[in-house]
Amino acid sequence: MDFKEKVLQVIAEVCEDDVVKEEHDLDIFEAGLIDSFATVELLVQFEEQLDINVPITEFDRDTWNTPNAIVDRLNELK
Amino acid sequence: MTPYSSFLFFIILGILLLPTMILGVMGKRLRYYNVFVTIVVLAIIFSGGNEGFFSLVVFTILQVVLVKGYITYRQAKNSSLVFYIISFLSIMPLILSKILPILAVDNWASFLGISYLTFRAVQIIIETRDGLIKEQLSIFQLVNFMLFYPTISSGPIDRFRRFQKDEEKRWTPEEYKDLLYKGINKIFIGFLYKFIIGYSINTYFIANLDYIADGKFTNNLLYMYSYSLYLFFDFAGYTAFAVGVSYIMGIRSPENFNKPFISRNIKDFWNRWHMSLSFWFRDYVFMRFVFLMKKKKWIQNKMLVSNLGYILLFLLMGVWHGLAIQYIVYGAYHALMMAGFNIFETWNKKHKRWPTGRVMTVVSIVITFHVVCFGFYLFSGKPFQ
Structure with missing residues (x-):
């Protein structure tokens, strides 16, 4: 499994919806798939499963809003 | 002089900002002249004697020392204890300003805008802890951010890194014209909201409630709705002034309101009402709390x-608004509503009992509106008189 697939898997688990694996430009906040609580869960999972530490204050909803955007941001932080 | 409270303030501001606008339209840098404007306006705001000028000066020095000291420390080490101590010291003046009135002593710690300025300072400390602010900041950068006069008295609460990007930016004439247009537009919306609609509701309706409503229940009911509307138009009007003036200064301060009365549920409401404050609490209190609990595995149950x-x-x-019974009850009420909605939302996700569709959306908006208005009724303090 490549990096992108792994990230999408984590997002799908947290959102409890596989749609994010198909629609990579879906705004997960606007679609109501994720809230601030789930966001924290996402950050914890990134740390545990991918070993990437994303500070809460780094997670800006405007730039971390779609699966593609999240993959890009994580690539920058890797 | 309280900002945006009199026409004299707007006239002075208009004259002072004229060179800013000319410089902006010419595509020149706004920073140096804006510093001059800031000093003059701060002097006008705090020269009345009741605004706590000396407390403001001491407060600012304390925050600069704490922030600069912590950044230097953080470049070498990262102990949680030091972070908590520094954060506590940073909010100490705010705590004092809330406690002193209860002890019935002179409130020497307080000054106009302390509640908002504290959040600007603490936020820098938290982002330093998270490693997002690594380089030492200059005294100019810190003071300029903390004492940015358009938003000094009641926000909106900006974020340091966002503010800094705008502050360092050299706007092209086209970009600045767009900002100027938006800024002036916002200021006129402010006039409409605060001085026309808000003022009218308060003067012609709320002040005459005893003649309009006969029974005690009707009186309180009408007060609940009219006060809620007044609160919105007054505060949204103030915010439009603050954001509008920021835009003219070349800083895109965040918005505070996004049609709060069409919220579909209480969670939605807190994404639309006093946003810069609720987002601050979301990012720096709620999410950090949840993160800590999850990481340390102290509490497993999600709900x-x-x-x-x-x-x-x-x-x-609630307490941040003041240590009075109405604010504590207001906070507790919204805590209860949010927790209640959280349980309902999780249950409904599984059972799907709440129907969807246009009619139900309207029903949800109406229910939320009433829940919210009752909250403002508590907030107003009228039930506790």
Whole structure:
């Protein structure tokens, strides 16, 4: 499994919806798939499963809003 | 002089900002002239004697020392204890300003805008802890951010890194014209909201309620709705002034309101009402609390963690308004509503009992509107008189 697939898997688990694996430009906040609580869960999972530490204050909803955007941001932080 | 409260203030501001606009339209840098404007306006605001000028000076020095000291420390080490101590010292003046009035002593710690300025400072400390602010900041950068006069008295609460990007930016004439247009537009919306609609509701309706309503129940009911509307138009009007003037200064301060009365549920409401404050609490209190609980695995139950987070957030938000019974009850009320909605939402996700569709959306908006108005009724203090 490549990096992108792994990230999408984590997002799908947290959102409890596989749609994010198909629609990579879906705004997960606007679609109501994720809230601030789930966001924290996402950050914890990134740390545990991918070993990437994303500070809460780094997670800006405007730039971390779609699966593609999240993959890009994580690539920058890797 | 209280900002945006009199026409004299607007006239002075208009004259002072004229060179800013000319420089902006010519595509020149705004920074140096804006510093001059800031000093003059701060002098006008704080020269009345009741605004706590000396407390403001001491407060600013304290925050600069704490922030600069912590950044230097953080470049070498990262102990949680030091972070908590520095954060506590940073909010100490705010705590004092809330406690002193209860002890019935002179409130020497307080000054106009302390509640908002504290959040600007603490936020820098938290982002330094998270490693997002690594380089030492200059005294100019810190003071310029903390004492940015358009938003000094009641926000909106900006974020340092966002503010800094705008502050360092050299706007092209086209970009600045767009900002100027938006800024002036906002200021006129402010006039409409605060001085026409808000003023009218308060003067012609709320002040005459005793003649309009006959029974005690009707009186309180009408007060609840009219006060809620007044609160919105007054505060949204103030915010439009603050944001509009920021735009003219070349800083895109965040918005505070996004049609709060069409919220579909209480969670939605807190994404639309006093946003810069609720987002501050969301990012720096709620999410950090949840993160800590999850990482340390102290509490496993999801529902319990999020509800405890809401209780913490809204009780803090209540006390932040002041240590009075109405604010504490207001905070507790919203904590209860959020936790209740959280349980309902999770249950409904599984059972899908709440029908969807246009009619139900309207029903949800109406229910939320009433829940929210009752909250403002508590907030107003009228039930506790």
